[in-house]
Amino acid sequence: MTAINMLRLDSTNPDFARDLQQRLAWDASDDLDIHQRVLEIIANVRKSGDQALIDYTNRFDRTNFTTAGELELDKAALKHAWDSLPDDQAQALQTAAERVRAYAEQQKLQSWQFTEADGTVLGQKVTPLDKAGLYVPGGKAAYPSSVLMNAIPAKVAGVGELIMVVPTPGGETNAMVLAAAYIAGVDRVFTIGGAQAVAALAYGTETVPAVDKIVGPGNIYVATAKKLVFGQVGIDMIAGPSEILIICDGQTHPDWIAMDLFSQAEHDENAQSILISDNSEFLDQVEASINKLLPEMERAEIIRASMTGRGAFIKVASLADAAEVANRIAPEHLELSVADPEALAAQIRNAGAIFMGRYTAEALGDYCAGPNHVLPTSSTARYSSPLGVYDFQKRSSLINCSAAGASELGKIASVLARGESLTAHARSAEYRI
Amino acid sequence: MTAINMLRLDSTNPDFARDLQQRLAWDASDDLDIHQRVLEIIANVRKSGDQALIDYTNRFDRTNFTTAGELELDKAALKHAWDSLPDDQAQALQTAAERVRAYAEQQKLQSWQFTEADGTVLGQKVTPLDKAGLYVPGGKAAYPSSVLMNAIPAKVAGVGELIMVVPTPGGETNAMVLAAAYIAGVDRVFTIGGAQAVAALAYGTETVPAVDKIVGPGNIYVATAKKLVFGQVGIDMIAGPSEILIICDGQTHPDWIAMDLFSQAEHDENAQSILISDNSEFLDQVEASINKLLPEMERAEIIRASMTGRGAFIKVASLADAAEVANRIAPEHLELSVADPEALAAQIRNAGAIFMGRYTAEALGDYCAGPNHVLPTSSTARYSSPLGVYDFQKRSSLINCSAAGASELGKIASVLARGESLTAHARSAEYRI
Numbered sequence: 001m002t003a004i005n006m007l008r009l010d011s012t013n014p015d016f017a018r019d020l021q022q023r024l025a026w027d028a029s030d031d032l033d034i035h036q037r038v039l040e041i042i043a044n045v046r047k048s049g050d051q052a053l054i055d056y057t058n059r060f061d062r063t064n065f066t067t068a069g070e071l072e073l074d075k076a077a078l079k080h081a082w083d084s085l086p087d088d089q090a091q092a093l094q095t096a097a098e099r100v101r102a103y104a105e106q107q108k109l110q111s112w113q114f115t116e117a118d119g120t121v122l123g124q125k126v127t128p129l130d131k132a133g134l135y136v137p138g139g140k141a142a143y144p145s146s147v148l149m150n151a152i153p154a155k156v157a158g159v160g161e162l163i164m165v166v167p168t169p170g171g172e173t174n175a176m177v178l179a180a181a182y183i184a185g186v187d188r189v190f191t192i193g194g195a196q197a198v199a200a201l202a203y204g205t206e207t208v209p210a211v212d213k214i215v216g217p218g219n220i221y222v223a224t225a226k227k228l229v230f231g232q233v234g235i236d237m238i239a240g241p242s243e244i245l246i247i248c249d250g251q252t253h254p255d256w257i258a259m260d261l262f263s264q265a266e267h268d269e270n271a272q273s274i275l276i277s278d279n280s281e282f283l284d285q286v287e288a289s290i291n292k293l294l295p296e297m298e299r300a301e302i303i304r305a306s307m308t309g310r311g312a313f314i315k316v317a318s319l320a321d322a323a324e325v326a327n328r329i330a331p332e333h334l335e336l337s338v339a340d341p342e343a344l345a346a347q348i349r350n351a352g353a354i355f356m357g358r359y360t361a362e363a364l365g366d367y368c369a370g371p372n373h374v375l376p377t378s379s380t381a382r383y384s385s386p387l388g389v390y391d392f393q394k395r396s397s398l399i400n401c402s403a404a405g406a407s408e409l410g411k412i413a414s415v416l417a418r419g420e421s422l423t424a425h426a427r428s429a430e431y432r433i
Numbered sequence: 434m435t436a437i438n439m440l441r442l443d444s445t446n447p448d449f450a451r452d453l454q455q456r457l458a459w460d461a462s463d464d465l466d467i468h469q470r471v472l473e474i475i476a477n478v479r480k481s482g483d484q485a486l487i488d489y490t491n492r493f494d495r496t497n498f499t500t501a502g503e504l505e506l507d508k509a510a511l512k513h514a515w516d517s518l519p520d521d522q523a524q525a526l527q528t529a530a531e532r533v534r535a536y537a538e539q540q541k542l543q544s545w546q547f548t549e550a551d552g553t554v555l556g557q558k559v560t561p562l563d564k565a566g567l568y569v570p571g572g573k574a575a576y577p578s579s580v581l582m583n584a585i586p587a588k589v590a591g592v593g594e595l596i597m598v599v600p601t602p603g604g605e606t607n608a609m610v611l612a613a614a615y616i617a618g619v620d621r622v623f624t625i626g627g628a629q630a631v632a633a634l635a636y637g638t639e640t641v642p643a644v645d646k647i648v649g650p651g652n653i654y655v656a657t658a659k660k661l662v663f664g665q666v667g668i669d670m671i672a673g674p675s676e677i678l679i680i681c682d683g684q685t686h687p688d689w690i691a692m693d694l695f696s697q698a699e700h701d702e703n704a705q706s707i708l709i710s711d712n713s714e715f716l717d718q719v720e721a722s723i724n725k726l727l728p729e730m731e732r733a734e735i736i737r738a739s740m741t742g743r744g745a746f747i748k749v750a751s752l753a754d755a756a757e758v759a760n761r762i763a764p765e766h767l768e769l770s771v772a773d774p775e776a777l778a779a780q781i782r783n784a785g786a787i788f789m790g791r792y793t794a795e796a797l798g799d800y801c802a803g804p805n806h807v808l809p810t811s812s813t814a815r816y817s818s819p820l821g822v823y824d825f826q827k828r829s830s831l832i833n834c835s836a837a838g839a840s841e842l843g844k845i846a847s848v849l850a851r852g853e854s855l856t857a858h859a860r861s862a863e864y865r866i
Contacts, residue, residue, distance in 0.1 A: 088848050089848060089849075089852055091848075092844075092845045092848035092849050092852075093849065095845050096845060096849060103555055106545060106547070106557070107557065112539060114539070120802075121789075122536055122802065122803050122804065124539070124540065124804075125778070125781075125787070127782045127783075129815065129816055130760075130782065130783075130815065143853050144849070144852065144853070145849055145853065176852055212815040212816045213816045231671075231811070231813070233816065234813070234815075234816035234817060238664075253864075255864070256861070256864050256865075259857060259860050259861040259864060260861050262857035262860075262861070263855070263857040263858045263860075263861040265857070266855060266856075266857040266858070267855075297856065297857055298854070298856045299856070299857065303857065327563075341833060342833075345558070345831065348558075348829070349560045349563065350560075350563075350827075350829075351829045352829065352830070353829060353830035353831075353832065354558070354829055354830065354831050354832070355832050356554075356831065356832065356833035357833050357834065359834045359835065359836050359838070359839035359865050360832050360833060360834040360839065361839070361843075361846075361861045361862055361864070361865055362861070363846050363850060363858040363859070363861040363862040364832070364834060364839060364842045364843060364846050364862055364865070365830070365832050366846065366850075366858060367842075367845060367846040367849045367850065367858075367862075368842050368845045368846055368849065369553075369555065369832045369834070369842055370555050370832075371555060371557075371830035371831075371832055372830065375830075376827075378664070380664070380667070381827065381829070382562070382563065382645040382667075382827075383562055383645045383646045383666065383667035383827055384667060384827055385827045385828035385829075386828060386829075386830050388828070394783075394809075394814065394815075394816055394817055394818045395818035395819060395821070396781070396783075396784045396785065396786060396787055396814070396818075396819075397785070397786035397787065397798070397804035397805065397808075397819050398778065398786075398787050398789065398804075399786065399787070399788050399789065399793050399797070399798050399802045399803075399804055400774060400775075400789035400790050400793055401790065401792045401793040401797060401802070402792065403792055405792070406792035406793065406794070406797060409797045409800075409801050409802055410794075410797065411525075412525045412528050412529060412800060412801045413794075413796050413797050413799065413800040413801055415521050415522060415524075415525035416522075416525050416526070416529060416577070416578055416800045416801065417796060417799075417800065419522055419525075419577065419609055420576050420577070420578065421731075422696070422699060422700075423699070423730065423731045423732070424692060424695035424696040424698070424699040424730055424732065424736065425696045425699070425796040425799060425800075426796070427692050427695075427696075428689070428692040428693050428695070428696040428794045428795070428796040429794055429796040429797055429800075431686075431688070431689050431692060431794070432689075432792050432794055432797070
């Protein structure tokens with residue numbers, strides 16, 4: 001087995017910005033052929049409803065459904081999955097769900113209003129979405145943790161009906177996924193997947209209700225379908241490959257850091273694991289740990305491909321420099337494996353989630369610490385946030401003018417409207433003076 | 434002049450849902466030719482930077498710029514625009530800005546954190562975007578109110594640098610727009626527009642800095658460019674035609690209601706004005722007011738086209754019915770011109786902004802009441818919110834595990850990770866037990 005030689009960058013190098021940009025670059029360009037096939041699937045589901053859904057499902061998932069009713073799993077099936085789970089898994093899922101729920105409760109937006117001196121009331125009313133759809137991948141890539149992370153914030157927000165879709169390739173269901181749906185409080189589950197499931201959630205069929213927003217991860221067909229139905233419904237982010245950025249002062253055991261890098265790299269070959277340190281000997285030690293631990297890993301080949309193709313070690317002059325590099329990268333996951341993580345976190349502006357201190361492995365956050373594991377990837381943490389309760393709530397502005405308030409505001413609105421040559425606006429305001 | 438006969442719908446009619454859907458339908462399908470031209474403009478700006486920007490600007494805006502420095506308006510130019518404004522306009526703009534700012538201050542998200550019994554700290558850190566870009570249309574469609582509504586929330590959020598772009602077709606600037614930029618606290622202004630301005634903000638040139646998010650309205654080229662750069666930067670919503678839905682109990686002067694409908698219809702021929710009442714005689718009275726007032730309107734032909742092509746009067750059995758129809762429409766603007774607007778507002782789940790009571794004309798909210806006039810259109814209020822301070826802030830999750838906390842969480846994470854066959858995740862967690 002050849003050793004992994006990590007790509008090394010140095011932040012004091014004049015070409016550093018360019019070299020870093022090159023390593024971060026990720027081309028998520030659309031495949032026109034997939035685009036076309038997904039458009040066709042959406043059009044057919046809109047036109048033929050349940051029948052199209054049955055046909056596509058039988059074809060892509062090798063099933064033999066004949067009526068749309070068979071596409072739904074009833075509550076008893078979910079409860080059965082939960083009841084038959086081994087004790088340790090049930091306990092772990094339950095505790096994770098409780099912690100995710102407790103954190104989510106803190107995120108809930110509240111309505112507010114205030115009254116001005118003349119009696120005019122201004123406010124913001126917060127309401128949950130009526131219906132939300134949750135896409136869950138089927139087969140081997142099915143992650144029960146992902147069900148908890150997507151479903152619980154929706155239920156905490158108060159979404160009226162949460163509808164999950166999960167394909168069952170060859171009829172195979174995943175007990176832990178169904179058990180997670182059960183304890184997360186998912187309202188209805190349909191055994192459909194792919195672009196056809198997204199289309200059904202967006203437009204509705206005779207059997208599947210149309211929702212207001214669709215969340216959850218999926219393959220390229222699912223992601224393309226989500227992009228194409230956006231506007232008809234809301235969607236969460238379209239995720240790129242997962243990333244971790246670790247800043248370490250050189251005082252954490254190098255095996256710990258190597259394994260934390262692996263935990264990202266094992267997701268897939270495009271996942272990105274980057275380590276920053278002000279200590280170049282430590283970078284050598286972590287590289288040694290990587291090569292020592294790699295042969296023990298079940299997913300060694302995926303990890304190798306990810307580490308050599310997309311990973312990097314960055315040497316910086318100081319931890320303050322490290323923070324600035326992190327802000328430029330705007331990573332999905334940022335581990336601060338340093339003596340004073342609070343001081344360093346104060347310098348971070350752009351990151352999906354910040355894992356502070358040597359004990360806070362990203363894996364703890366992936367499953368059960370409480371904060372969501374659905375996080376902005378590909379530098380989008382510069383302007384977007386983790387999935388949260390707020391993604392299942394929306395705001396309406398409230399304006400209730402008193403007669404006196406309307407009279408004063410009417411004068412201002414009239415001047416501005418006439419300045420914009422919008423005279424019907426002006427006259428509508430002037431009626432209230 | 435032929436009289437306007439408003440399309441009448443009745444919510445008790447069995448075909449009502451279908452008929453309403455037909456009237457609401459709005460096809461925002463992409464124009465492939467425009468798509469292709471915008472892609473080319475973006476590619477050229479990425480490749481040639483300032484030079485492409487100068488070339489496109491000279492060509493599309495009939496200007497004669499030779500160096501990129503000429504594309505920037507300095508602070509003195511903005512101050513001059515403000516100083517030379519007539520008193521009534523300056524006063525109106527100032528008051529509007531103060532009210533928009535006071536409301537926006539209420540929207541600011543705050544960071545929070547809590548400590549668990551074992552010392553583990555969980556939290557959510559809120560930070561402003563580093564840089565934001567604001568697109569402002571040039572020429573006749575230039576709206577100073579729109580500058581205030583987009584710029585003030587960004588500045589209240591604490592955005593580091595707010596960069597405005599506004600084309601100057603034929604070299605013509607709009608004093609009120611520049612004055613609005615001045616009092617809103619815009620940091621830099623470039624006299625560029627179209628897809629080339631969006632590309633410059635998204636990718637940066639030698640002169641124009643790259644931003645993290647682009648907001649503001651624009652024509653089809655601007656909207657297409659925003660869609661295409663999404664991901665590289667954040668964007669606000671892509672707005673459809675503006676809409677108003679008025680629910681009236683028949684006790685407001687029909688002229689007021691007619692003018693409120695006009696104030697939406699005068700925007701453009703695709704704007705949509707809908708009136709709902711439980712009183713069919715009142716609908717007749719408003720139709721009479723429409724035909725009486727129309728000849729007096731400066732934009733009579735636009736109003737006529739909008740009212741006949743996209744407007745509607747809906748007769749309902751009760752105000753509770755009206756609320757349900759409103760929830761189905763999820764209007765951008767909802768006027769509750771009724772005796773008890775609080776009671777009715779309590780039944781509304783889906784609306785961008787709710788204007789309560791007979792005195793609260795939408796026009797007051799468009800200019801100066803305080804809440805933002807950038808609102809979700811085309812039924813997207815089902816899942817999205819008015820533009821606000823929160824659009825210029827993002828959240829990072831914080832996780833800081835104590836040794837004891839990491840040990841407990843590590844056990845749970847290990848079980849769940851092994852259940853998902855992610856052993857590097859499991860081992861990373863197990864190191865902390």
